[in-house]
Amino acid sequence: MSKRIISITSVILLLLIIFPFTTLAQNINRPYLGLIISPAIKEFKAKRGETLKGTFRVTHDFQELNRTVNIYPFSQDFSSDGVTGNPKWILYNNALDPKVETSMEDWISFEKDSFTLQNNGKYFDFNYTIKVPNNLTGGTYQAGIIFTETPEGKASGSNVVGINSNLAGLIFVEVDGSKTKELNVEEVNVTDINGITPLFNLFEYLPVNVELKIQNNGNVNIAPSGDVFISTSGTTANTPTLQFNEEGSRILAKSSRVMKVTWLDGFFTISKNTLANDAPLFDKIFNQYTLNLNFGKPFRLGAYDINVKVNYTDTNNEFKSKDAKVTIFVLPWKMILFVVLLIVIYIIIRKFRSRRKKHVYKEYREIPYEKKYSKFIDE
Amino acid sequence: MNLKKLVSIGLSLVIIVSILPISFVKAAGVPLIITGASSATSTAYNSTITFVPGSAMSTNYTITLYYSSSYTDTSLVNGNVALTKTGDGGFTSATTAVDITNNLIVFTLTTSAPTNTTNPFIITFSGSNFLTPATGGNYTFSVITNNNSGTQLDIGSALQYVGNTNQVLVTANVVPTITFNIRNTADNAEQATIAGLKTCALGNQSLTAIATCSYRLKVGTNSASGYSVSYLSSTNGLTNGSHNMTDAAATTGSTPAAAGVEQYGILLGAGSATGGTVTRGTAFGGAGATVTNIFNIANTGSTELLSSNGLNGPAPTDTTNTSLVTHTLTINAGTPIGAYTQTVSYTASASF
Numbered sequence: 001m002s003k004r005i006i007s008i009t010s011v012i013l014l015l016l017i018i019f020p021f022t023t024l025a026q027n028i029n030r031p032y033l034g035l036i037i038s039p040a041i042k043e044f045k046a047k048r049g050e051t052l053k054g055t056f057r058v059t060h061d062f063q064e065l066n067r068t069v070n071i072y073p074f075s076q077d078f079s080s081d082g083v084t085g086n087p088k089w090i091l092y093n094n095a096l097d098p099k100v101e102t103s104m105e106d107w108i109s110f111e112k113d114s115f116t117l118q119n120n121g122k123y124f125d126f127n128y129t130i131k132v133p134n135n136l137t138g139g140t141y142q143a144g145i146i147f148t149e150t151p152e153g154k155a156s157g158s159n160v161v162g163i164n165s166n167l168a169g170l171i172f173v174e175v176d177g178s179k180t181k182e183l184n185v186e187e188v189n190v191t192d193i194n195g196i197t198p199l200f201n202l203f204e205y206l207p208v209n210v211e212l213k214i215q216n217n218g219n220v221n222i223a224p225s226g227d228v229f230i231s232t233s234g235t236t237a238n239t240p241t242l243q244f245n246e247e248g249s250r251i252l253a254k255s256s257r258v259m260k261v262t263w264l265d266g267f268f269t270i271s272k273n274t275l276a277n278d279a280p281l282f283d284k285i286f287n288q289y290t291l292n293l294n295f296g297k298p299f300r301l302g303a304y305d306i307n308v309k310v311n312y313t314d315t316n317n318e319f320k321s322k323d324a325k326v327t328i329f330v331l332p333w334k335m336i337l338f339v340v341l342l343i344v345i346y347i348i349i350r351k352f353r354s355r356r357k358k359h360v361y362k363e364y365r366e367i368p369y370e371k372k373y374s375k376f377i378d379e
Numbered sequence: 380m381n382l383k384k385l386v387s388i389g390l391s392l393v394i395i396v397s398i399l400p401i402s403f404v405k406a407a408g409v410p411l412i413i414t415g416a417s418s419a420t421s422t423a424y425n426s427t428i429t430f431v432p433g434s435a436m437s438t439n440y441t442i443t444l445y446y447s448s449s450y451t452d453t454s455l456v457n458g459n460v461a462l463t464k465t466g467d468g469g470f471t472s473a474t475t476a477v478d479i480t481n482n483l484i485v486f487t488l489t490t491s492a493p494t495n496t497t498n499p500f501i502i503t504f505s506g507s508n509f510l511t512p513a514t515g516g517n518y519t520f521s522v523i524t525n526n527n528s529g530t531q532l533d534i535g536s537a538l539q540y541v542g543n544t545n546q547v548l549v550t551a552n553v554v555p556t557i558t559f560n561i562r563n564t565a566d567n568a569e570q571a572t573i574a575g576l577k578t579c580a581l582g583n584q585s586l587t588a589i590a591t592c593s594y595r596l597k598v599g600t601n602s603a604s605g606y607s608v609s610y611l612s613s614t615n616g617l618t619n620g621s622h623n624m625t626d627a628a629a630t631t632g633s634t635p636a637a638a639g640v641e642q643y644g645i646l647l648g649a650g651s652a653t654g655g656t657v658t659r660g661t662a663f664g665g666a667g668a669t670v671t672n673i674f675n676i677a678n679t680g681s682t683e684l685l686s687s688n689g690l691n692g693p694a695p696t697d698t699t700n701t702s703l704v705t706h707t708l709t710i711n712a713g714t715p716i717g718a719y720t721q722t723v724s725y726t727a728s729a730s731f
């Protein structure tokens with residue numbers, strides 16, 4: 001009897017121990033995001049000679065709940081690639097290589113060279129210090145702190161590719177001093193759905209992408225804002241005004257960036273179809289795009305002026321604006337040609353049939369009376 | 380005898396049951412509804428108070444409204460308060476008598492017939508002579524109705540919430556975050572590792588087969604400007620130390636070579652982002668390239684692989700909002716033997 005009681009109690013205890021954990025594991029719908037850091041971007045304003053302190057909160061969401069992860073941080077300079085807002089990481093071949101003008105990697109120091117993340121959900125506040133040198137001109141300087149699991153990771157084995165995953169937090173420091181802020185709109189490009197500028201800026205359908213290449217000539221990062229005014233026949237009454245850079249993206253000091261706004265507000269628009277790799281050749285040729293009819297939207301046809309106004313504030317917080325203009329034409333010429341072609345074919349067929357009828361009628365008229373009605377005459 | 384008892388008890392019960400509801404109606408608590416039940420402090424009380432009476436009322440019956448002494452009523456006059464009863468033909472009018480000393484208002488009814496118990500009485504305040512209290516809190520309005528003998532008929536009360544003392548400000552701060560993981564092709568497990576390093580094994584090579592291995596780059600961010608991923612190769616492609624596999628073309632890419640032709644590179648399925656568009660880096664064909672083209676992955680300098688112009692929140696198993704990298708290798712008869720390796724470091728960050 002006592003054995004039975006012990007057995008039952010053991011089973012109950014086992015269930016009690018296991019059940020909560022299994023329930024928990026099922027309920028948590030984790031996205032398995034791997035390494036996580038916040039903030040993604042950190043900005044400081046500093047005086048020359050000042051020491052700044054900051055923190056990245058680091059945690060992990062690897063599939064294995066109880067995994068402990070060793071993290072090795074290091075700082076690295078980055079710059080703009082002149083087109084996008086993606087950091088271009090800079091590797092110096094040796095310590096004597098000259099640093100880029102906005103270099104900051106040597107200003108950053110850490111309390112620890114490495115740290116360990118405990119199981120999922122536990123975080124580590126990684127503290128760093130930035131010592132801003134005294135002998136600087138003003139402006140924005142930048143670097144990233146990169147967190148990696150495998151700092152010296154090298155693939156081992158046969159025919160194996162080793163994969164390191166690094167996650168970077170970006171840091172910008174705007175240093176007091178002689179600061180300049182100046183933007184120029186270098187180029188306004190208009191492109192179609194494939195990113196191609198058509199001949200004579202002649203578009204068949206919307207969307208039309210307005211791509212602004214903006215140059216920051218100053219030594220401070222600028223996040224410009226502005227509007228793209230679209231007008232036709234001198235009026236903006238039935239055309240939209242588009243805002244650009246609503247997300248507040250930056251143009252780094254002494255670099256350029258292309259910012260894009262898409263005009264998609266028309267009765268006819270086209271969208272790209274996603275085709276499978278093994279899609280039939282017919283689809284690959286004729287089914288790449290879908291023509292959308294947007295009822296209630298205006299029919300876009302003719303010449304349109306695109307006026308761009310790029311706004312920013314200078315170092316005195318005074319409002320500045322730069323303008324640019326381009327003219328485009330919207331005409332679904334292939335569709336018009338197709339319709340014209342159909343009409344021409346129809347007319348040709350009509351004419352041909354009319355001639356044929358006339359010819360038959362003429363032939364019929366030329367048949368002698370006796371021959372035409374011979375049957376009745378015989379009777 | 381028993382029958383008599385039963386009849387007596389039954390009759391008593393009938394009498395009690397028939398009386399009880401009437402007594403309850405007479406003593407009814409009627410619900411009071413205040414429009415603008417929540418109000419700012421020291422503002423004009425331009426609200427209405429309504430209630431459906433539980434008892435019929437006739438001429439000279441009264442309705443008394445009691446309010447808190449915390450309300451500012453120094454300028455309140457009879458003309459600022461009115462009582463109506465829409466939809467009841469028995470109701471004719473009501474006179475208003477404001478008593479600011481005792482913080483009450485008495486309405487005396489004139490009726491053509493007893494009022495019904497379906498249409499509500501409506502007490503309306505107008506003007507700006509009656510102000511809510513200066514101090515936030517919950518304040519009571521009560522209504523008592525009496526017949527012309529002073530007998531109480533209905534009673535009801537309701538609260539007006541003044542100020543924000545009964546409000547809870549809920550705040551939450553979502554910090555900008557970026558995440559990065561390298562997952563297997565199906566995104567249902569972490570990519571396999573050798574000695575702690577995630578790996579992609581191409582296996583033993585054959586002259587008659589194309590060797591491939593793949594994994595997913597899973598980036599998540601709530602940064603409105605999106606994210607980017609760049610790569611860096613430790614070596615000039617796949618190498619055994621003395622021989623580098625022939626790299627696929629960069630920038631434009633090409634159709635992967637057939638088995639028997641030496642070529643090494645990657646096929647990139649850029650994937651999507653939940654809140655943006657994913658674009659391949661220019662070294663991987665840019666916007667026009669397709670997943671079927673093979674590209675060089677041998678740059679020993681930082682090279683952009685792909686980027687998104689908006690946020691991304693991938694699901695636990697997500698083969699849509701993640702990017703698929705497939706390493707592809709073919710060899711020819713002259714490819715030197717050896718253990719070939721390459722280490723590729725991916726760096727993910729928010730776009731600025």
